[in-house]
Amino acid sequence: MELQVDKLCVARGGLAVLRDVSFSVKPGQALVLRGPNGIGKTTLLRTLAGLQPALSGQVSLAFDDMAYAAHVDGIKTTLTVKENLLFWSHVFGTKTIDPAVEAFALADLLDKPAGLLSAGQKRRLGLARLMVTGRAVWILDEPTVSLDQTAVALFGRVIEGHLAGGGLAILATHIDLGLSNALSLELGAYRAVSSLQDDFDEAFL
Amino acid sequence: MELQVDKLCVARGGLAVLRDVSFSVKPGQALVLRGPNGIGKTTLLRTLAGLQPALSGQVSLAFDDMAYAAHVDGIKTTLTVKENLLFWSHVFGTKTIDPAVEAFALADLLDKPAGLLSAGQKRRLGLARLMVTGRAVWILDEPTVSLDQTAVALFGRVIEGHLAGGGLAILATHIDLGLSNALSLELGAYRAVSSLQDDFDEAFL
Amino acid sequence: MASIWEYANPLKFMRTTEAALPFIGWAAALCLGVGLVWGFFFTPDDFRQGSTVKIFYIHVPSAMMAINIWVMMLITSLIWIVRRHHVSALAARAAAPIGAVMTLIALFTGAVWGQPMWGTWWAWDPRLTSFLILFLFYLGYMALWAAIENDDTAADLTSILCLVGSVFALLSRYAVNFWNQGLHQGASLSLDKKENVADVFWYPALVSIAGFVLLFVALVIVRTNTEIRARRARALMARERLG
Amino acid sequence: MIALLARDLRLAVRAGGGFGLGLSFFLIVIVLIPFGVGPETGLLGRIAPGVLWVAALLACLLSLDRMFALDFEDGSLDLLVTSPLPLEGIITVKAVAHWLTTGLPLVAAAPVFALLMNLPGHGYFALVLSLLIGTPALSVIGAFGAALTVGIKRGGLLLSLLVLPLYVPTLIFGAEVARRGAESQPYTSPLLLLAGISFAALALLPMASAAVLRVNLR
Amino acid sequence: MIALLARDLRLAVRAGGGFGLGLSFFLIVIVLIPFGVGPETGLLGRIAPGVLWVAALLACLLSLDRMFALDFEDGSLDLLVTSPLPLEGIITVKAVAHWLTTGLPLVAAAPVFALLMNLPGHGYFALVLSLLIGTPALSVIGAFGAALTVGIKRGGLLLSLLVLPLYVPTLIFGAEVARRGAESQPYTSPLLLLAGISFAALALLPMASAAVLRVNLR
Amino acid sequence: MMPELGKYAAEVLSAYAVTLGLLFALVLVSVARARRVKGELEEIEHRSKTRG
Numbered sequence A, B: 001m002e003l004q005v006d007k008l009c010v011a012r013g014g015l016a017v018l019r020d021v022s023f024s025v026k027p028g029q030a031l032v033l034r035g036p037n038g039i040g041k042t043t044l045l046r047t048l049a050g051l052q053p054a055l056s057g058q059v060s061l062a063f064d065d066m067a068y069a070a071h072v073d074g075i076k077t078t079l080t081v082k083e084n085l086l087f088w089s090h091v092f093g094t095k096t097i098d099p100a101v102e103a104f105a106l107a108d109l110l111d112k113p114a115g116l117l118s119a120g121q122k123r124r125l126g127l128a129r130l131m132v133t134g135r136a137v138w139i140l141d142e143p144t145v146s147l148d149q150t151a152v153a154l155f156g157r158v159i160e161g162h163l164a165g166g167g168l169a170i171l172a173t174h175i176d177l178g179l180s181n182a183l184s185l186e187l188g189a190y191r192a193v194s195s196l197q198d199d200f201d202e203a204f205l
Numbered sequence C: 001m002a003s004i005w006e007y008a009n010p011l012k013f014m015r016t017t018e019a020a021l022p023f024i025g026w027a028a029a030l031c032l033g034v035g036l037v038w039g040f041f042f043t044p045d046d047f048r049q050g051s052t053v054k055i056f057y058i059h060v061p062s063a064m065m066a067i068n069i070w071v072m073m074l075i076t077s078l079i080w081i082v083r084r085h086h087v088s089a090l091a092a093r094a095a096a097p098i099g100a101v102m103t104l105i106a107l108f109t110g111a112v113w114g115q116p117m118w119g120t121w122w123a124w125d126p127r128l129t130s131f132l133i134l135f136l137f138y139l140g141y142m143a144l145w146a147a148i149e150n151d152d153t154a155a156d157l158t159s160i161l162c163l164v165g166s167v168f169a170l171l172s173r174y175a176v177n178f179w180n181q182g183l184h185q186g187a188s189l190s191l192d193k194k195e196n197v198a199d200v201f202w203y204p205a206l207v208s209i210a211g212f213v214l215l216f217v218a219l220v221i222v223r224t225n226t227e228i229r230a231r232r233a234r235a236l237m238a239r240e241r242l243g
Numbered sequence D, E: 001m002i003a004l005l006a007r008d009l010r011l012a013v014r015a016g017g018g019f020g021l022g023l024s025f026f027l028i029v030i031v032l033i034p035f036g037v038g039p040e041t042g043l044l045g046r047i048a049p050g051v052l053w054v055a056a057l058l059a060c061l062l063s064l065d066r067m068f069a070l071d072f073e074d075g076s077l078d079l080l081v082t083s084p085l086p087l088e089g090i091i092t093v094k095a096v097a098h099w100l101t102t103g104l105p106l107v108a109a110a111p112v113f114a115l116l117m118n119l120p121g122h123g124y125f126a127l128v129l130s131l132l133i134g135t136p137a138l139s140v141i142g143a144f145g146a147a148l149t150v151g152i153k154r155g156g157l158l159l160s161l162l163v164l165p166l167y168v169p170t171l172i173f174g175a176e177v178a179r180r181g182a183e184s185q186p187y188t189s190p191l192l193l194l195a196g197i198s199f200a201a202l203a204l205l206p207m208a209s210a211a212v213l214r215v216n217l218r
Numbered sequence F: 001m002m003p004e005l006g007k008y009a010a011e012v013l014s015a016y017a018v019t020l021g022l023l024f025a026l027v028l029v030s031v032a033r034a035r036r037v038k039g040e041l042e043e044i045e046h047r048s049k050t051r052g
């Protein structure tokens, strides 16, 4: 169940953004991606999650081991918090939503339509969805946006729990989560520099 | 030009959220609103900006002294960064966009369609719009979301500059910006507890 | 023997086609000139249709081209889907506006011809109607290209649209036939039915058809190469911005 | 799958739209036509089957852009695509939900509207039958168009442009069945053709739609 | 103001939509009607003025939801409302932009489409005139409807439902002008009424729309 | 020189005029755009080569 990424090149809008990214993450470990705005964190994560094709390179795990959570959470504003979670648990064939509700302290909000939640409450709901998928590899793009300190701590504990259960996590974040078993990868070194080719080929570059 | 808020009650979805909030901010000062998720920061800021009516209470300044920046930035994805900024400078009748471009290091991105920006770059563009409005009171809802450390520092300097020029700023944020002249207001104390009234009146509360 | 797929390299394609372009261009001008002048000035009037028969020399070639350009787009779209040669997708993109103009010409000349012949500019005849639908397909195809920013995505989507659209275009042709028997005369182009049209009208028409075909080839070359260059320019510019 | 269908139906109902809005649009077109054309009953009765079919088609069309765009915007579509459900299945379910909320109510309400348009009495059965068989094709074809335009903000008009030519065969056969019914002519052959189109579209198009959606999401 | 108009037009053009799409929809409705009604030219000619007007109206309608909803979703509307521009002005500008991108092209293209519908030859002038005078009213009334539904996600269908009844007077007089023109009758009085509606709508409705928009935004 | 077109002169002439006009416009647009894009590309390539 180790996630090995080998010489991955990812592109955005047909243009290579990161080149030859290699790393491996063992079960129980988290990897934190770091780098300035626009370096390509989102692009890399979407590629890992199978939402866009890589230019080249290998990812050792199949896409259906991965659960992805991004800036937008796939929350339906007219459904209640409970209905939102139940739907995803049906789709992913998991049995219960209770651990997720408990972990993110959503119990009080269960019957509230998701559209009425504040920014941070919405975010918590989005993260709770991850637990409901029951998948081993979590791919998280700036998960703590809008969360207050309490909620960040809550989230930290959830991640620790997921890792302790043999899961993996890959996160892009600008703040420090204080995870105990986390590697960190600085992406600045992998910025793609494409060379100008005279005999331009299919990629037109 | 002092902003005085007196016994403001704000409501969301017809339900009082915060009650009797009072504070005053002098030119050159910033006020940082703090409080857990869902306490009502966004609601308060939208009320101050004139986007929703207050239940009761006074705000000393008129709404057209205020510039509001929220989670969504009013960015048109098909227009370039420059076109976006120029449009707002026309609307607000300010002469130039150069200081804003410089302050947020957008020069390299000027001709890029805003839809192609990364999360943090978009955020920078959204904040640059504030400078273009030329207004004295900045109302900022979680302005540093998605920004990396460099950009946060950039933003800190812009705020300091705005304050030094006699401006005001009111921010809601969960992280520490390290502003030198900032007051802080913990909103937890103002949480509205709606009393059930037996002879319920027009407000149905 | 070098493989034909060599020309899938944009640069090679551009070099080869641009070398051939002047010849094709002049041949197109020549054929068009000869065919149309011959048809317009030096053919007799038809005993029934009078001088309107002269519209034949533009109506028929443009109608043929309108259909054949769609077929060409279908083929290049398939090549893109199967082998992913960018030039192929761009050629389809380049051809679409030409096809639309050809359809427009066929529709217009047909309408102008219909007024004296059938007493109406427009009738909901199957041939005419299916041409109108074809025109809509061209419009939709071009609109889709224009609406999508990412070139590869646009190429994928438009080629699938072209495939599905072709099936539905055939279906509508059949449906329209079912719906209305029509006024328009049947095809007389197939060789065995040549007697439908007298030789005096026929030869200039052939030249004119050749002219339309050559003009199309020349235009496609110019436009495809433009698309290739535009695409490279976009890529380079994006790269520049990336720093 | 069933969870998805249930969710989509629930969303449609919650949006206050669901069943009502497609119908209302249908009604409004039916009402506008006499205003435009003039109230002559003979004329109206003659154009009734065709106008009813065109109105049904436009009502279907108007709600198409909601099919994937909402899920795309809030990120649900990304998540659905990476879920264990097969994409073809997702698309079929979405089309079914669309039909249940738009097509089916139209079929049920068509007789009432036909009354407003003075459709001759013996035409009702053929009209309802043709709509019942034809509207599923409209939903499936519409799903293809919606998948094509999913990344485009408010691609509503583009969607119409792409989809309407694809609707032509269905419309022709459907309206022909309804017209022949109204004129008491036999209508078996167009009915069979209509059914053929519906089945072929149901069987084949979801594959094309899935391919398109995959392209659009990457 | 001018900056806003320029921006809206630019956005329309960039969206790839702009001028073409409203037109294409118009074309498509005009093409579909004969498929539904049958190819008889006499019949088509008689219903042509009405159908053309209804089609123009629907084409207008379809692009209405873009008017404020896009700006609402990305927060621009909040910012515009708090800007120094008067809200009535913003709304008028938006309606003007909508008319320029939808109404005007329709007016220009109407003769061609009338040809497809076999409109009698002397009806063209009245048709174009009635559209030229009537379509601005459609845009202004539409702006009101768009303002009403701005908070609702994909409120397209609801919008149609709200706006269409408001369109009825314009439609009646517009189609009447076109019909009388086609039948060579005098049409001064409906034309005057149509012009009256247009002017009144232009003068008064932006105020109502502004009020509605203010309510919707808070 | 002009052939006798009879009562259909308007039809025939307009058909030819519109066709030639459309074709001419198409050629013109294509060539103009080809020129423009070629120039732009050359400029960009030059720029990126000199910059390295």
Ligand code: HEM
Binding pocket: C056, C059, C060, C063, C064, C067, C106, C107, C108, C109, C110, C111, C112, C113, C114, C115, C117, C118, C127, C128, C129, C131, C132, C184, C185, C186, C187, C188, C189
């Ligand atoms: C808008 C109206 C019309 C359209 C869209 C139209 C379209 C077509 C098409 C698609 C073809 C077939 C080309 C091919 O496949 O070979 C064709 C051929 C032809 N059309 Fe038309 N047509 C129109 C009106 C007319 C009229 C009014 C006439 C004259 C009475 C006419 C006379 C012919 C003739 C003589 C041919 C050649 C038939 C052959 O040899 O294949 N068309 N037209």
Ligand SMILES: Nc1ncnc2c1ncn2[C@@H]1O[C@H](COP(=O)(O)OP(=O)(O)OP(=O)(O)O)[C@@H](O)[C@H]1O
Binding pocket: A012, A013, A014, A015, A017, A035, A036, A037, A038, A039, A040, A041, A042, A043, A044, B115, B116, B117, B118, B119, B120, B121, B146, C238
């Ligand atoms: N469609 C596109 N075409 C070309 N370039 C693009 C496109 N979309 C994004 N980019 C660029 O690709 C780069 C990588 O973007 P990405 O969103 O992956 O950055 P990120 O590391 O997630 O940044 P942030 O921390 O701001 O979220 C950015 O510089 C962005 O401007």
Ligand SMILES: Nc1ncnc2c1ncn2[C@@H]1O[C@H](COP(=O)(O)OP(=O)(O)OP(=O)(O)O)[C@@H](O)[C@H]1O
Binding pocket: A115, A116, A117, A118, A119, A120, A121, A146, A148, B012, B013, B014, B015, B017, B035, B036, B037, B038, B039, B040, B041, B042, B043, B044
């Ligand atoms: N339409 C509504 N009706 C009723 N309650 C609502 C409505 N919208 C929001 N709320 C509730 O109002 C409260 C205040 O929300 P607000 O967005 O102001 O919080 P916040 O302080 O900005 O939180 P965060 O830090 O998460 O952004 C929340 O508890 C939210 O659930």
Ligand SMILES: [Mg+2]
Binding pocket: A041, A042, A043, A141, B118, B119, B120
């Ligand atoms: Mg990012």
Ligand SMILES: [Mg+2]
Binding pocket: A118, A119, A120, B041, B042, B043, B141
């Ligand atoms: Mg908030």
